Amino acid sequence: MSRQFVYQDDELIAKPFNWKQIGRLFAFVQPYKKEFTRVVFVMTVFGMLSRLAIPFLMSMAIDRAIHPENGNSSVTLLVSLVGAMMAMYGLRWWAQKYTIQQTNQIGQKVIFDLRAALFRHIQSLSFRFFDKRPAGSVLVRVTNDVNSLQDMFTNGVINSAIDIVQLIGITIILLVLEPKLGLAIMITVPLMFLVSSALRKKIRMAWQVVRIKQSRINAHLNESIQGIRVTQAFAQEKENIHFFDNMNKSNIRSWNRASMLNQLFGPVLEVTSAVGTLILLLYGTYLIQTDVMTVGILVAFITYVGSFWEPITRLGNMYSQLLISMSSAERIFEFMDEKPAVPEKDDARKLPELQGNVRLENVTFGYESDRPALKGIDLDVKAGLSVALVGHTGSGKSTIVNLLCRFYDTVEGRVLLDGIDVRDVTIESLRSQIGIVLQDTFIFSGTIRDNIRYGRPGATDAEVEAAARSVRAHEFIAELPNGYDTEVEERGNALSVGQRQLLSFARALLANPRILVLDEATASIDTETELRIQEALSTLLQGRTSFIVAHRLSTIRHADCIVVLDHGQVVDQGNHEELMKRPGHYRNLVDAQYRFLSA
C-alpha cells in the first residue's frame, strides 16, 4: 500500500552559503543600484536618525526641562523638545512611506526581470528539456520559486541594510552615552549569537522537512484532481482518502515540530536578553549611585537596548530566509544553465521561401543514446507530394516528423529542405513554413478565433472562417453560444477531442505552410468527419509537401508515396497500388485489416 503513489522529494539542503548563487542573484539588483542606495540612504539618515533621536530628546526633556539637576525646570524647553520630537515623527512618517514605496518598486522590478528572464530562457529550450520534466515542475520554478525570492528582494535586502546601519548606530550611541555601561551590555551579544544560531539551524531543517512534505501533498492533490474520474470509476475514493490522511498526518507532524521550534526561538532569545537587562539595571544603578551617570541616560539606555535586540533578531531571521531562498535560487539557476539541445547557429540565415523538397540523408537518431529510434534512413520527397508514414508503434514515424521540424537534431546524417541543412537556418523561419497537427491537440484559453489564428496572427476574420469551413469545423463552431468568440479554457472546456482536432486543423491550414505534417491527427475523429476533412485536405494539400502519420488505411491509401517503417528502418516504399502488388509489410497490414473484419 505504501507505493500506492510515488512522489520524488527534493533533498534536504544542509550546506550553508553559496556565494556564487548570491552573486548571480544580485546581478539582478545591479540595474537598480542607484534607487537602492537612495532608499538605504533615506531610511538610514531620516528614518534611523528620527528613531534614534527620539529617546535622546525624551531623556533631554526629563533631564533638562522636567527634572533638571539644578532644579530650574523649563516649560519652554519642554515645548520645544516635544516640538522637535513631533518633527522627528513627521520625518519618520515621510521616510517610511518613501521606503515602503521604493523597496517594493525595486523588489518587484527585480522579481519581474528575474521571472521574465527565466521564462524567456525556457522558451528557448528544446523538446529534450520538456521531455524529461513534468509540466508541474517547470511551472513551480516560474511561479513559486521566483515568488519565494520576492520577500527577500522587496523587504529582506533593504531592511537588512537598514538593520545593519541601525545596529552600528545604536552601538555607537550606547558607547558614546556611557562607554562603561555600553561595553558591559555588549558582552551579551556573543552569547545571544551562540544560542540563536544553534536553535536556528534546527528550525531551518525542520521547515525544510515541512516543505518537502508539503510539495508531496501538492503533487498528490494535483494528480488526484486530474485523475478523479478514474478514481471514481474504480470506486477508490476510500483508499485515496486513507492514503491522503496518512500523508496529511505526517505533514502535520512535521509542522508541529517546526512550529514548536519556531515558537521556542522568541522566548529563548528573551531569556538570553535578560542577562543584558540584569547588567543594565544593576550596573546602571551603580553608575548613578556613584554619580557617573544621570537618570535620563539610564532611561535612554533602557529604550536603546530595547531596540538593540530587534535588529539582531531580524538579521538572524534574514539569514535563515536567505538560506531558504538559496534553494529556490539554485533551482532557478539550474534551469537558466540548461542549454537548448537544438541550438541556433550564430550565422544561421533565414530559410528562403520553400519549394518543399525534403531529403533525409543517412539519418540516425535516438531519444536515449543506447536505443536508436532511426537507423540510417534515406528519404527523398519531391515538392508537392504527399507521404504517408506507416508502421507499428515505435517504428520511428513520429521521429521523422520531429527531425524535420528540428525538434531534435540528428545524431548522424542530415535533413535537407530544398537542399538546405535544417541546422543552418533560423528555427523561426524553418518552423513557420511547416504546419503540424499533433495527436493531442492543445487549445489555449481564449476565443476559438484566437486559437485558429495562433499560427498566423495577422489573419482576418474572414480568413479564419474560411479555414474553419475547409476543415468542416465551421459547423460546430457556429452552433456554440458565441460562435467564433466563444471562450475556451485550458482543457478545451466542453469541446470534444474530435472538435479540438478540427480546430487544430484549421489552425495549421490558416498558417499556410509549405510543408504540412499530420501526426496521428485523425485518430479520434469519427470517420465521417475524417472523410470530410480529407476532401478538404486533398485540395489544400495541392502544391504542398505533406507527411501523414496514421494507422487508418483510409487515411493513408491516397498518399503519393507510402513509406513503411519498421524498427527505425525503411522497409518498403511506393504508392498503394505498387505496394499491394508485392508481398511485404504493407500488404500484410492491409490484409490484416480485412482478416480482422471477417474473423
Added chain:
Amino acid sequence: MDIFKALKSYYWQDKGFLWGSVAGLAVATALGLVYPLLLKTLIDDMIIPGEFSGVLSLSLLAVGIIFVKAGFQFVHGFSGGRLGNRLAYRLRNGCYEKLQQLSFSYYDTARTGDLMSRLTADIEGIRNFIGFGFAQLLNTAFLLVFGFTMMFFIDWKLTLMTLTIIPLLGFVAIRFEQNIHPVFRSIRSAVGRLTVRVQENITGVRTVKSFAREPFEINKFVKENVDYRENHLQLAGVWAKYFPMIEFIANVSVAAMLLVGGWRVIDGSLSLGDLVALSGMLGLIVAPLWTLGFQINNYTQSKASGERLLELLNQPIAVKNTLNSLILDDDAVKGHIRFEDVSFRFVNRDDLPSALLGFNLDVPAGSVIGLLGGTGSGKSTAVGLMLRTYDVGEGSITLDGVDVRHIDLASLRSQTAIVFQESFLFSTTIKENISYGYPNATMEDIEEASRLAQADGFIRELPLGYETIVGERGMGLSGGQKQRIAIARALLAKPKILILDDATSALDMETEHEIQTAIRKVMQGRTVFIIAHRISTLRHGDEIVVLDRGHTIQRGTHDKLVRQPGLYRETYRIQYSDRPDDLDADIASSAVSGERRVTG
C-alpha cells in the same frame, strides 16, 4: 465572524489550545506591563531618594518576570501552533474527502489550479489566523483595556487625554481594511492568471514550438507579469499610505503625553516616576497598535480564504447514495443493463442541446454492445450515465432490474470497469497502476491482465519492468502504451460490465485485434460496451447502436446495418474503400449469413 463560526467544527474540539494561545499571550503581555512599573519603582523609590539597598532584589525580580513572561509566550506559540496545525489537518482532510465525493459534473467546470490553491494557500490563511491572529487581535484589545486601566489608576486625566487617539486610530484602520481588501482580491486573480499562462505555455509547448510562436508567448507572459507587478505595487501603495500614518498617530500620543505630563511634573501635580511609567506603558500599548495593520490584513485574508473553503465544503454533491442504497452481492450480479427512455442534459450548460434523448437499449448479460457516432453524439454520455457519472434526467437505467440510482455508488462501480478515451496514469509503478482498482491483486493476476491487454511485452522491455514509475500523465510512454495499461487496469478487476470508451484509438489494428480477441475470451458471459470509430472494432457486437446528436438513428448487428443505407454503411465504405470488390463480397456474404441465421 460568520465564516469562522461556520468553520467551528474544524477547531472547536481544540478549544483548550485556543484558550492556551489567548491566555498565554495575555499573561505574557500583562507581565510586559509590569516592567515599566518596576522601572518606576527603581527611579522614584530608589534612585531619586538614594535608597539603593533594594536594587538587587528588584533587578532579580525583573529577570524573574522576564523568565515567566518568556514561558507564557511559549505557551501561546505552542498552543497556537498546535491549534492551527490541527485545524489545517482537519480542513485539508475535509476538503479532500469532499473532492473525492464531488461528481463529474463539478469537475467539468472546475479548474485544477483553483482547487489546489484552496487546499493549500487558503488553508494556510486560516491556519495563521485561528492559531495566532485571533489571539493577537484579542490581545490588542486586552492590552488596550488593561493598559489604560492601569494608566487610569496612575493618573486619570492624562489617560483620558491619551484615549482620544483610539477612535482616530479605529477610523484609519477601517479605511485601511476597506482599501486593502479589493487589492488583495485583484492580486489573487493576477497570480492565478500568471500561473495559468505559464502552465498553458508549458503543457502546450509542442504547439508553441511547432508554430515558432515563442515571441508571442513571451509577450503574453510579459503582460501578465506586468500585471502581477503592478498589482503588488498597488498593494505597496496602500500599505505605504496607511502603515506609517497609523504609526504617526500612535507616536503623537506619546509626544502629547510627554508635553502635558512634563508640564504637570513641573507644576508638581505629577511625580516624575509616574510620568516615566505612564510613558513606558503608553509605549507598550502603542507598539501593538502599529501591528494593527498586519492584524487587519491577516483577518481579511483569512476571511476570504474561509469563504472559498466553505464554498467548496458546502458544494452540493450531484450524484450520491440515498439512505437505503442497495449494496450489490458480487456473486449475484449478472450484468443485465436496460436503458428505458433515457434523456440527459448537462446542468449549467443551457447552451448545449440535450446530450441524449429517449435512449432505449436492452443489454442482456453477456452481450457486446457497439456504439458509433460522431463527435457529441452522446455515446460517452450514455455509458457514463450507467456508471452514474451523472444521473439521468428522465427515464431510468437498471442493472439486473434495479434502478442504478438505488444502488450504492461504490458497489455499482466495483461491478464495472471503464477505460476512458484519455488514459490517465498515476505517478507510481506500472504494477500499482494496473492494480489500482483492486489493490489486493497478485503479481500473477497483474501479468495476466497485462498479457490480455497486449502490454506485458513492452512492460518487460522496460529496464525496471513492472516496477517502472510512470510520471504525471504517464510520462515517457506512448499514447498506445498508456491505453494498453489502462485496459489492463480495467481487465484486472474482472468486471461484470466492461466499457471501452474509444480506448483503442491509439493502437494499430493488429494490436487492437489481439486485445479484442482476448477481451472476448475473458468477458465470456459478461457485458461489454465498446465505443469506437473503426468498424473493425465494432463489428462483432451483438448489437450496434448508431447515435447522432443524442438520437438513436440506427441499431442492429453488423450484418444488418451494413445492408441498410445510413451512417454505419457509409463509415464502412470509407474505411474499406480501397477494396471495393471485397466490400461488396463481404456485404453479400454477410447477407447470406444473415439469411442463414433467419432460416437456421
